[in-house]
Amino acid sequence: MRLSISIFFLAISLGLSAQETLPSINLKDLNGKTINTATLAQDGKPTLICFWATWCSPCKKELNNYLDLYEDWQAETGVKIIAVSIDDQRSVMRVAPYVSSVMWPYEILLDSNKQFAQALGVNNVPHTFLVDGTGKIIWQHNNYAEGDEAEVHEQLLKLKK
Amino acid sequence: MKKLLVFSALLAFALGVQAQGDPKKPGQLHGNFQFLSQQYSEDSLIGATVPPATTAINGFGNLMYTQGGFSAGMRFETYNNAIQGFSAQNRYKGTGIGNRFVQYQDSIFNVTIGNFYEQFGNGLTLRTYWEPNLGIDNALDGARLIITPKKGITLKGIYGRQRLDFDSRSTNADGIIRGTDAEFNLNSIFKSLAEKQTQLTLGGSFVSRYQNGETRFQDSLIFLTPNNVSSSAVRLQLNRNAIAVSAEYAEKINDPSADNAYLYRKGKAFFLNASYSGSGLGVNAAVKYIDNMSFRADRNLKLFDVPTNYLPSITKQHTYNLAATLYPYATPLTGEVSFMGEVFYTFKKGTKLGGKYGTQISANFAAANGLDTTRLSGIEAYTEGYEINSVKFGPTKYVRDFNLEVKKKLSKKFSTGFTYYYFEFNTLVTPVTNDFKGIVYANIEVLEMNYKFTPKDNLHLELQGLQTDQDKGDWATVVAEFSHSPHWSIGLIDQYNYGNSVAEKRIHYLFGTVGYINGSQRLTLGYGKRREGVFCIGGVCRAVPATNGFELMYTASF
Numbered sequence: 001m002r003l004s005i006s007i008f009f010l011a012i013s014l015g016l017s018a019q020e021t022l023p024s025i026n027l028k029d030l031n032g033k034t035i036n037t038a039t040l041a042q043d044g045k046p047t048l049i050c051f052w053a054t055w056c057s058p059c060k061k062e063l064n065n066y067l068d069l070y071e072d073w074q075a076e077t078g079v080k081i082i083a084v085s086i087d088d089q090r091s092v093m094r095v096a097p098y099v100s101s102v103m104w105p106y107e108i109l110l111d112s113n114k115q116f117a118q119a120l121g122v123n124n125v126p127h128t129f130l131v132d133g134t135g136k137i138i139w140q141h142n143n144y145a146e147g148d149e150a151e152v153h154e155q156l157l158k159l160k161k
Numbered sequence: 162m163k164k165l166l167v168f169s170a171l172l173a174f175a176l177g178v179q180a181q182g183d184p185k186k187p188g189q190l191h192g193n194f195q196f197l198s199q200q201y202s203e204d205s206l207i208g209a210t211v212p213p214a215t216t217a218i219n220g221f222g223n224l225m226y227t228q229g230g231f232s233a234g235m236r237f238e239t240y241n242n243a244i245q246g247f248s249a250q251n252r253y254k255g256t257g258i259g260n261r262f263v264q265y266q267d268s269i270f271n272v273t274i275g276n277f278y279e280q281f282g283n284g285l286t287l288r289t290y291w292e293p294n295l296g297i298d299n300a301l302d303g304a305r306l307i308i309t310p311k312k313g314i315t316l317k318g319i320y321g322r323q324r325l326d327f328d329s330r331s332t333n334a335d336g337i338i339r340g341t342d343a344e345f346n347l348n349s350i351f352k353s354l355a356e357k358q359t360q361l362t363l364g365g366s367f368v369s370r371y372q373n374g375e376t377r378f379q380d381s382l383i384f385l386t387p388n389n390v391s392s393s394a395v396r397l398q399l400n401r402n403a404i405a406v407s408a409e410y411a412e413k414i415n416d417p418s419a420d421n422a423y424l425y426r427k428g429k430a431f432f433l434n435a436s437y438s439g440s441g442l443g444v445n446a447a448v449k450y451i452d453n454m455s456f457r458a459d460r461n462l463k464l465f466d467v468p469t470n471y472l473p474s475i476t477k478q479h480t481y482n483l484a485a486t487l488y489p490y491a492t493p494l495t496g497e498v499s500f501m502g503e504v505f506y507t508f509k510k511g512t513k514l515g516g517k518y519g520t521q522i523s524a525n526f527a528a529a530n531g532l533d534t535t536r537l538s539g540i541e542a543y544t545e546g547y548e549i550n551s552v553k554f555g556p557t558k559y560v561r562d563f564n565l566e567v568k569k570k571l572s573k574k575f576s577t578g579f580t581y582y583y584f585e586f587n588t589l590v591t592p593v594t595n596d597f598k599g600i601v602y603a604n605i606e607v608l609e610m611n612y613k614f615t616p617k618d619n620l621h622l623e624l625q626g627l628q629t630d631q632d633k634g635d636w637a638t639v640v641a642e643f644s645h646s647p648h649w650s651i652g653l654i655d656q657y658n659y660g661n662s663v664a665e666k667r668i669h670y671l672f673g674t675v676g677y678i679n680g681s682q683r684l685t686l687g688y689g690k691r692r693e694g695v696f697c698i699g700g701v702c703r704a705v706p707a708t709n710g711f712e713l714m715y716t717a718s719f
Contacts, residue, residue, distance in 0.1 A: 021189050023227050024266065026315075030405070030438075032346060032362040032398045034315070055478035088290075089283045090473035093434040094503065096405060097443025101505030102521060113280040113290055119225060121193035121718035123293075127681070140681045142718065146611065146619035147646030 020137040023119040027084070027109045030096045035109060037116050041135035045078035046159050048152070049129040051111075051122050053087045054094045059126040062144035063104060069149060070105065077156045081106040086114050086125060130155050188228035193718040195293065196220030199244050204709040207668060207690055210245075217244045219253070221293060223260075230267050236260035238327060246706040247296050250466065255329030260291075260300060271307040276300040276331075279319055281342040281366035282396045284471035285411035285430050285454065289323065295703045299458075299467050300324045302333050313349025317342040323458040323467045334467040336458040340368035360400040367393045368469065372460060377423065382543060384423065390416040392428065392456055392470070408433045411470075413456055419463050420455040420494045424546040428453040430472070443505035449475055450552055452532055455494035465703075475499040476527040476562045481580065481607045482654065483627045483638050486694040488586040488593060488601060490529070490560045498554050499529035518570035525564050531557035531590070558600065561585040578609040588632070593695050593704070597632035604628045617646040628660070635660025650676040656692055681719065687712040 024038035041047050050066075052059030063083055066073075073079050083106045085095045092112050099108055111117055120129065123142070130139040130152070139155045141148065198218040201211045218241055225234035238259040240248065247253060262275030278300055281287040291298045303321020310316070319340045322333035344364035348354045369391040377384040394411035413428035434447040451472055458467040472492045479485040492499075503525040508515035533555040534547040563583045570576040582605040589598050610622045623640035637659060642652040656670040672689030693707040 020191070023189070023191070023225075023232070024230075026309075031360045031400045033349065033360070034313075034346070055480055057480045088473065089280075089288075089471060091478055093405075093407060093436055093447065094445055094477075096438040097436045097445045097503070097505050098523075099443075100403070100438035101441060101443035101507050101523070103440055103507065113278055113288065115278065118223070118278070118291070119191060119227075121191045121223060121225070121681075123193050123195050123716045123718060127718070140718065141647070141678075142681045142683050142716065143678055145644035145646045145650060145678075146613055146621075147615075147617040147644075150616060151647045 021135050022131065022137070023116070025111075025116045025119055027111055027116055029110070030099075030108050037109075037119075038135075040082055041131045042078070042080055042133060044133040045080065046133060046156060047131040048079055048081045049131060050081060050083050050106075051086055051117055051125045051127045052083055053085060053125050054091050054098055055087070056125050058144045060102075061146070062126050062128070062148070063106070064102060065146070065149055066152075067102075067104065069153070073153065073156060077160050079156055082109060083107070084109045084111050084116060086111050086117050086122075088112050128152070130159075132159055188226060190224065190226050191719065192222065192224040193716070194220070194222045195714075195716040196239075197244060197712070197714045199708065200711040201245065201708060202710045204690060204707070206665060207670065207707040207709065208693060209690070209707045209709040212242065212245065214242055217242050219244050219247060219293075221259070230265050232264045232266075234260070234262055240327070243296075245708060246704065250464065252326050252466075253296065254327065257327075257329040257331075259298070259324075259327050259331045266307075269309055271305075271309075273305040274303075276302050276324070277305050277319075277321075279305060279317070280471075281317070281340065281368070282344075282364055282394055283407075283409045283432060284473070285409055285432065286366045286368040286392045286394045286456075286470055287319070287338075287340050287342075288468075288471035290471075297465060298324050298327075298331075299469070300331075301338060302331075303338075311350060313346040315342075315344045323469065325459070325462075325467050334458040334462070336370045336372040336460075336467075338368065338370055338458055338469060340366065342366040358401055362398040364396045365394065366396075367391065368456075370456075370458060370469065372458075377417075379423070379543065382540075384417065384543070386417050386423075386460060387415060390414060390456075390460075392454075394430075403438045404435070405438070406433075406435045411454065413454060416456065416460065418455065418457065418460040420457070421453050422546070423543075424453065425544045426453055426546055428456070430454040441507045441509060443503075445503040445505075446501065447475065448500045450496075450498055451492060452496040452549065454496065475501050475529050476560060477501075477503070477525050477564065479564070479582070481605075481609075481623065481625055482640065482656065483625045483636055484564075484580075484582050484605050484607070487627065487636070488584055488588075488603065489591075489695050490527075490562065490586065491591055492529075493531075493559065493590055496532050497529045497559055498532060498552065499527065499559075501525070501527040516569070516571070521566075521568040523566045525562075527560065527562045528554075529559040530554040531559060557587070557590070558585065559587050559590045574613045576611045578607075580607040580609075581605070582607075594632050599631065601629055601631040603631075619644050619646070633658055633661050633666070648678055650674075650678070652676070658692075682717040683715070685712075685714045687714070 026034050126144045128141045132138050200216045203211050220239045223236045236259050239256040240253040243253040260276040264273040278289045289299045289301050301321040305319045308316045324331045325334040326332045346362045348360050374388045375386045392413035396409035399406045409432050411430040415425040417423035429452045431450045437444040456470045474492050476490045505523045508520040510519045533550045536547050566580045568578040584603045586601045605627045608624045612620045621642040625638040627636040638656045640654045644650040652674045654672050661667050670690045670692045674687040676685040688711050691708045
């Protein structure tokens with residue numbers, strides 16, 4: 001038993017030296033087309049990946065609040081926001097009409113059985129990841145409170161340097 | 162132990178390989194942790210009891226390692242003992258490994274051995290998933306192969322047994338589940354269709370369970386249950402500009418089970434959804450017909466145990482406390498006829514109703530009744546059970562749910578929202594309460610306000626009211642949450658059952674929390690009384706008992 005545990009921790013410590021990149025999972029977009037998550041990062045520019053659901057109030061608040069700042073953020077840093085819905089079959093068909101009604105310009109992906117969320121270790125929504133221009137995850141935040149966008153902006157500016 | 166050793170060795174090997182692997186594809190480790198610990202005090206008035214151990218804990222830690230096309234993962238779980246209400250069937254005990262797998266994928270093949278989660282189409286034939294806060298884990302344990310021979314074509318095959326119980330390690334249910342699914346996105350397959358405005362995806366699935374047949378005796382009759390039971394489905398998704406249509410039809414052959422009182426009739430399910438998504442306007446409508454479609458990995462099990470497919474509820478998943486936790490509807494496993502309609506609209510900025518920031522409104526209505534059937538007699542009462550008169554609404558009302566929501570930002574500092582709900586809810590069909598059997602008629606109003614004192618300091622306030630003459634009577638709820646971004650939050654919720662017909666039960670359920678967030682880590686300490694109720698995530702709900710005491714929750718991802 002001790003041996004197995006030590007091997008296990010050795011494995012972990014080796015793992016911790018690894019870089020964090022995006023896992024490869026096939027998700028659908030709103031047109032039913034398959035998109036691989038390993039290709040989500042933009043070349044040379046940052047990407048924000050926001051996990052949300054139509055039944056999650058703080059998630060919608062977060063993405064609605066980013067809306068007011070998105071143009072400025074894009075001009076400043078070239079960031080792209082990808083909103084990944086974890087709505088399951090009960091509510092997944094509500095995603096497109098809701099998104100169009102609030103006019104989100106974000107790229108929307110559907111993770112109905114939470115494969116991508118689980119591969120990234122997401123426990124609860126909202127959960128936001130910042131990915132740099134080489135595809136590396138450099139920052140993440142769980143939950144959303146009003147004002148958190150200031151920290152997102154700060155992280156985006158850090159990347160620019 | 163031996164298994165763990167072999168697994169660890171493989172994991173270590175895989176990690177070791179990374180050192181010599183492609184430097185452009187470095188290995189990565191993701192994972193998460195969560196635990197919830199509760200301390201219990203007696204409160205006979207609300208029905209809170211104290212287990213002999215007086216405290217409880219639920220926890221898990223996931224690790225997933227990926228390098229290039231290879232990945233491996235495992236989950237440690239602990240329940241010492243499981244928190245109250247979590248483990249009604251005593252399915253969660255001890256500490257150990259509850260999930261492990263190895264996977265390899267390239268551009269064509271994706272193979273998994275061990276535990277995995279999979280969904281075919283809308284889930285009418287197969288859905289395995291993990292919802293730790295609800296105590297749901299029906300993972301398949303076996304093998305899965307996904308083949309993508311050409312862009313737009315996905316073929317899947319699965320073979321395994323489903324997780325049933327955890328006692329320091331997970332054990333699987335009796336039945337063996339085999340299945341296959343094929344999906345074709347025509348616009349990706351045929352170059353001539355690539356630029357067409359109409360996008361069409363077609364799919365089909367087949368799932369079969371093997372479980373040794375049994376001989377059953379009932380009213381001096383002898384029944385044999387089948388060894389193999391299959392279900393199959395066909396589906397389509399069509400998109401053209403702003404219009405999307407999704408439909409699926411599923412059928413299951415004779416499957417006498419504890420859910421259907423061991424009837425031999427066929428199961429059927431049909432689901433159709435159409436939506437329009439224009440700028441500022443969204444419309445969504447759905448119809449559903451379900452007859453005897455419960456499908457499990459063990460015919461003799463019920464409730465949360467090993468569901469193989471998924472039958473989501475037609476009603477909207479509500480978020481505000483009183484609307485979400487007192488009368489949440491779930492699809493009865495015997496069947497329903499239902500429909501839903503919904504409109505989302507935004508009054509644009511600068512218009513009369515939109516004001517400076519725009520106004521969002523949405524209205525939603527859902528209705529479900531039982532099937533229109535006639536009971537059969539004689540031997541057919543034991544085999545078919547009933548016959549269908551029409552596919553229209555049957556005489557038994559299951560649920561009516563109307564809700565209207567308005568959200569408005571009034572200034573940079575102040576935003577508000579108002580939601581109205583009207584429910585007719587049959588507690589005989591969805592047994593969410595022991596205090597009343599019949600139809601509950603309820604009105605609910607919620608006023609929400611957000612005030613930003615500074616860019617980082619925000620007060621969130623909810624005033625909620627529920628009025629009904631049935632069940633526990635009227636409720637009022639106040640929620641207040643103050644957050645100091647990005648780290649701190651303090652919350653207080655008071656649910657007051659002022660309209661209860663029993664004077665002693667007119668109780669304040671007061672619960673306070675303090676939360677600290679640092680990146681992906683969150684620590685929450687809570688204290689107070691929680692009422693007996695129903696806790697839902699996505700489409701699934703769990704009954705939670707009344708509790709009184711302290712609570713500590715920690716969650717982290719990396």
